[in-house]
Amino acid sequence: MNRKIGTAVGFLLIMVWCLLPVAWIISLSFKSQEAITNGSPGFLPVDGGGAGWQNYIDVWNNEQFRRAILNSIGISLIATVLSVLIATLAAYAIARLEFRGKKFVLTAALAIAMFPVVSLVGPLFDMWRTIGLYDTWPGLIIPYMSFTLPLAIWTLTAFFREIPWELEQAAQVDGATSWQAFRKVIVPLAAPGVFTAAILTFFFAWNDFVFGISLTSTETARPIPAALSFFVGADPFNRPASLLAAGAVIATVPIIVIVLVFQRKIVAGLTSGAVKG
Amino acid sequence: MAKIQMKNIVKKYGDGFPAVNDVSIDVADGEFVILVGPSGCGKSTLLRMIVGLEDITSGDMMIGEKRVNDLAPKERNLAMVFQNYALYPHLTVYENIAFPLRLAKAPASEIDEKVRKASKTLELDEHLDRKPGNLSGGQRQRVAMGRAIVRDADAFLFDEPLSNLDAKLRGQMRTEIARLQKRLGITTVYVTHDQTEAMTLGDRVAVLKRGVLQQLATPRELYTQPNNLFVAGFIGSPPMNFLPATVEGTTLSMPFGDVTIPQKSADRAAGKGLLIAGIRPEHFEDASVAEVGEGSTFRATVDVVEWLGNEAYAYIPFEAQPEVQEQLTQLERDLDGESMRTQLVVSIDGASRITAGEEADIWVNAEHIHLFDPSTGENLTKEGKVQANEQATDTGEPAAG
Numbered sequence: 001m002n003r004k005i006g007t008a009v010g011f012l013l014i015m016v017w018c019l020l021p022v023a024w025i026i027s028l029s030f031k032s033q034e035a036i037t038n039g040s041p042g043f044l045p046v047d048g049g050g051a052g053w054q055n056y057i058d059v060w061n062n063e064q065f066r067r068a069i070l071n072s073i074g075i076s077l078i079a080t081v082l083s084v085l086i087a088t089l090a091a092y093a094i095a096r097l098e099f100r101g102k103k104f105v106l107t108a109a110l111a112i113a114m115f116p117v118v119s120l121v122g123p124l125f126d127m128w129r130t131i132g133l134y135d136t137w138p139g140l141i142i143p144y145m146s147f148t149l150p151l152a153i154w155t156l157t158a159f160f161r162e163i164p165w166e167l168e169q170a171a172q173v174d175g176a177t178s179w180q181a182f183r184k185v186i187v188p189l190a191a192p193g194v195f196t197a198a199i200l201t202f203f204f205a206w207n208d209f210v211f212g213i214s215l216t217s218t219e220t221a222r223p224i225p226a227a228l229s230f231f232v233g234a235d236p237f238n239r240p241a242s243l244l245a246a247g248a249v250i251a252t253v254p255i256i257v258i259v260l261v262f263q264r265k266i267v268a269g270l271t272s273g274a275v276k277g
Numbered sequence: 278m279a280k281i282q283m284k285n286i287v288k289k290y291g292d293g294f295p296a297v298n299d300v301s302i303d304v305a306d307g308e309f310v311i312l313v314g315p316s317g318c319g320k321s322t323l324l325r326m327i328v329g330l331e332d333i334t335s336g337d338m339m340i341g342e343k344r345v346n347d348l349a350p351k352e353r354n355l356a357m358v359f360q361n362y363a364l365y366p367h368l369t370v371y372e373n374i375a376f377p378l379r380l381a382k383a384p385a386s387e388i389d390e391k392v393r394k395a396s397k398t399l400e401l402d403e404h405l406d407r408k409p410g411n412l413s414g415g416q417r418q419r420v421a422m423g424r425a426i427v428r429d430a431d432a433f434l435f436d437e438p439l440s441n442l443d444a445k446l447r448g449q450m451r452t453e454i455a456r457l458q459k460r461l462g463i464t465t466v467y468v469t470h471d472q473t474e475a476m477t478l479g480d481r482v483a484v485l486k487r488g489v490l491q492q493l494a495t496p497r498e499l500y501t502q503p504n505n506l507f508v509a510g511f512i513g514s515p516p517m518n519f520l521p522a523t524v525e526g527t528t529l530s531m532p533f534g535d536v537t538i539p540q541k542s543a544d545r546a547a548g549k550g551l552l553i554a555g556i557r558p559e560h561f562e563d564a565s566v567a568e569v570g571e572g573s574t575f576r577a578t579v580d581v582v583e584w585l586g587n588e589a590y591a592y593i594p595f596e597a598q599p600e601v602q603e604q605l606t607q608l609e610r611d612l613d614g615e616s617m618r619t620q621l622v623v624s625i626d627g628a629s630r631i632t633a634g635e636e637a638d639i640w641v642n643a644e645h646i647h648l649f650d651p652s653t654g655e656n657l658t659k660e661g662k663v664q665a666n667e668q669a670t671d672t673g674e675p676a677a678g
Contacts, residue, residue, distance in 0.1 A: 169330050170363035172350040174377040174424065184376075188367045 022252075028245035029055050036241050055246035065247060067219040068227030073254060075137050075223055076205035079144040083152055083201045084194055086145075091156030092182060096165070106157075109150035117147070121214045128215055135217045143215070144205040151204075152197035159193025160186070195262045202258055224251045279341035279431040280306045281327060281464060286336035288322050288488075296322045298488040299336075304432075309458050309465045311479035313472060315511070315613040319488035320468045321436055327466060328357050328434050340431055351380075356425035357434040361441065362417045364409040364424075370396075371405040374423040381428065395427040398457070415446045426457070432464040439474065451477060472512055476500070484508050486611060501645075506604075506654035509555050509647060510612050515590060515622045519608070521601040522554035522648070529554060529646065532595040533621075534575035538643050542658045546648045549657070553601055555647040558590065558624035564638035566629045572642045580620065582633050589629055591637070593621040604651045 027043050028036070032051035045051070059065055094102055124143060125134070133139035163186060171181035187194070212226035219227070228247050231240070281304040288297040297319040304310045312320040325331040326338060329350035338345050345353050356377075364373050372379075374395055378388045396402050399419040409417055418438060425433055438454070439447045455478050458465050469475055475482045476496040484491045484499065484507070492504040503509035509517045522531045527543040529536045531554055546552055564574045583590040597605065597619045605619065623639055631637045648657045 164361070164363065166359050166361060166363035167365065169350070170357070170359055170424075171365075171376070172330070173328055173355065173357045175351045175380040175428075177349075177351060180380060185365055 025245045025248055028242055029249050031242050033240055033242050037238065051242060055242045056250065059243055059246045059250060062231075064219050064227060065231065065250075068222055068224045069250070069254075071137070071219070071221055071227075072206060072223040072225075072251070075140050075144070075221070076202050078137070079141045079148070079205045080198050080201045082141070083145045083148045084198050087149055087152035087156050087197055088187070088190070088194060090149075091153050091160055092186065094153070094157050095160035096168075106154070109153050112146060113150035117208075117210050121210055124211075125214055134215060135221050137221050139215050140205075140208075140211055140221060140223065143211050144201075144208065148201040148204050151200055155197045155200070156190065156193050159190045159196075163189050199259060199262050203255070206255055279464060280304055280308075280339075281432055281466065282337070282339040283323070283327070284337040284339070286323065286326060286338065287334045288319070288326060288331065289334045295334075295488050297326070300485070300488070300490045301336075302483055302490065302493060304464055304466060307462045307464055309455075309467065309478060309480045311475040311482045312466065312468045312485060313470065313475040313482055313511075314485035314491075315611065316470060317487070318485040320470075320485050322488075323485070324357075324434055324436055324466060324468045327432075328355050329353050354431045355434055356428065356430035356432070357436065358418075358421045358425050358438045360437040362409075362421040364417055364420055366409050369406050369408060370401060370412070370420050370423075373409065373420055374401075374427050376424060377428045391427050392423075395423045398426065399423050414442050415450065418442060418450060422454075422457070426461065430463070432466065433458070435465070435467040435469075437469055438467075439469070440471070454478065472514065476512070484511060502659050503555075503647070503656055504659060505656055506553065506555070506608055506649045507611055509649070509656065510608055513557060515558050515624070516612075517555045517557050517647075518621050518623075519601075519605055519649075520554045520556070520595070520621070521598050522552050523550065524552065524648070529643075529648075532597070533577050533593075533639075534573070536573040536575075536641060536643050536646070538646055542646070542648060545657045549650060551598065551600055551651060552657070553604065553649040553651050555649055555656075556641060557645065558622045560642040560645045561621075561623040561625065562640045562642075563591075563625040563629040563631055564640040566626045572640055572644070574638050574640045576636055576638055577621075578636050579631055579633060582631060584627070587627045589625050589627060589631075591623040591625055591629075591631055591639075593623060593639075595619055595621060601651055604654070608654070 024043070027045075030051055031045045032054070035045060035050075090105070093099070094105065120143070128134040128139050133142070167185050167189070168181045171185045172178070176184065206223075207225065208223070209225040209229075212223040213229065216222040216226060222230075224247075228244060228251065231244055231247060281302075283300060283302045283304075286297055286300045287295060289295050300319075300323060302310065312323060314320050322331055326333050327340075329345065329348060329352075333346050340353060340355070365376065368376065371392055374392045375388050378391060383391075392405075393402075396405055399422060401416070401419055401423060404412060404416060404420075409420060412420065418441075421438070435454070439450050442450060451474055454467075458478075467474075467478060476499075479496060481493060482496055482499055483493045486507050492499060492508045494502070499508060499512050503512065503517075506519070510519070520531045520533075522529050524530075524538070524543055524546045527537050527540055529538045529543075577593045579591045580594050581592040583592075602619065625631065625639075646658070649655065650657055
């Protein structure tokens with residue numbers, strides 16, 4: 001009994017610790033600009049200090065913000081799809097096939113992921129300007145992919161190794177080509193892994209700030225985290241905190257949607273019943 | 278439907294170890310052949326070479342009249358049931374069975390008809406919409422078989438299909454497989470380490486040891502006329518008793534006493550010195566109970582008695598000479614066993630009143646004593662054997678009858 005209470009208290013503490021900033025941003029986004037400038041320390045807006053949905057409407061009506069959201073969704077989705085696709089094929093090869101340099105591929109992938117993002121921004125900036133990728137969608141998609149691929153490959157390799165090899169052999173005996181066996185048997189079974197990798201990739205791409213701010217200059221490719229920092233409003237010396245808060249909340253929505261959608265697919269024990277355990 | 282011919286099949290792994298060594302087996306059209314042996318004898322590897330999941334190092338694999346060495350599994354048109362079933366967990370039972378047909382791009386109506394027919398045969402009708410994860414072991418086994426019978430494969434291959442089931446279910450499924458095979462009349466190769474399955478299912482049985490074919494014969498021949506010590510020890514439960522023995526004239530001297538053996542056997546064993554005599558437990562009897570015919574009776578102290586109702590097993594320990602002891606220990610190792618002690622297992626009538634620790638008169642039927650050469654393990658008394666040849670490998674003409 002004591003144990004249970006202890007667990008509950010601990011759980012509550014961690015929840016408060018994690019969610020307080022989020023709650024505060026939401027609270028901020030409903031306060032009017034004047035109330036914040038005048039000082040409004042309470043969690044709930046004081047009388048007359050509430051702004052209702054006005055902040056959200058203002059943010060949404062901002063052309064720059066809408067473009068940034070679009071950029072972020074587009075870039076993140078494309079990077080995720082491509083990264084997961086390539087990682088799936090690579091991981092399958094690593095898990096199933098014997099070839100020279102297998103270890104090297106895995107280690108190299110890990111080494112790439114260990115590079116600090118900041119150290120690459122400078123060279124990339126120069127290269128992209130020369131090649132003409134600066135301030136374009138591919139200019140962001142490519143670095144996002146190269147940073148998320150290693151993680152995706154490692155995750156998926158682990159998943160593929162879990163799938164009994166007999167399933168694939170059974171499919172081949174049943175008349176499938178290697179490709180058919182992969183597509184009809186292995187990929188559906190690796191779905192939890194694929195979606196895990198997809199979520200991780202999407203997170204990285206969506207939350208990235210360094211690349212977003214350094215490799216873009218206009219709203220043609222600027223993603224939301226970078227756009228928020230440029231979001232100064234009418235008065236550059238008086239940043240619209242409540243509008244920013246509303247923008248931040250809106251920027252969080254796609255992440256929540258993606259997680260909810262994919263989470264349903266991450267069903268543990270999908271392979272149960274394939275073979276006698 | 279087709280015959281399967283294996284000609285001098287060799288499988289060597291990267292380290293040069295031959296998992297299957299020069300095995301030749303002809304499986305006639307519609308025949309049920311069992312590959313049996315202790316673990317690591319290469320029986321599964323051989324099966325996987327037939328189906329194409331394992332490369333063949335040398336030799337010819339013929340299905341029908343076609344050499345299939347270089348064909349992919351999908352081009353061999355064989356159906357296989359895996360040891361762990363290998364069902365597709367994301368598909369329903371219906372789709373699992375329909376899988377090969379869908380790959381073959383069969384029309385939907387034909388698929389439905391064939392799947393329903395297979396499910397009816399295997400009594401899976403009420404499970405068609407369920408996922409394999411929700412089925413019992415026996416049901417999964419039947420789904421795996423359904424997937425095999427639904428298409429018109431040239432042959433069935435089974436890789437220890439019953440080893441994951443409990444004893445009762447195993448018996449039922451064994452009968453089921455035999456019935457199905459007889460009805461469909463399809464060429465079948467079946468791998469097992471269980472000698473009961475081997476004896477009951479097979480038209481012919483191939484016994485393998487460390488990649489080498491020991492004997493290919495009907496179950497009856499394997500039991501009554503084993504080629505060598507290994508086959509004799511592997512087939513039969515409780516196993517055949519092996520005793521050190523010497524022959525003088527027609528007198529066979531064993532640790533328990535002398536037995537007179539037929540002239541024919543004595544001739545073949547003459548001048549060989551120390552031999553190993555093999556006697557099956559049922560060829561002994563409690564002399565005080567049964568009507569004993571020809572043979573000899575000896576007196577021995579019974580160590581343990583296991584009474585089973587219809588019969589009883591009496592255990593009689595004995596000392597073996599070191600030369601023989603070594604060979605017997607090696608044999609025990611080959612058979613995956615643990616050499617506990619040299620003892621005689623005697624199957625006696627259930628009515629026998631022999632109790633542990635007692636001295637008893639045991640009768641032995643000299644007609645059925647086999648004599649083995651201790652150095653080669655070869656059976657000297659095998660019927661129809663003209664001359665002793667090194668490590669006999671009977672590559673088997675199709676069985677009579």
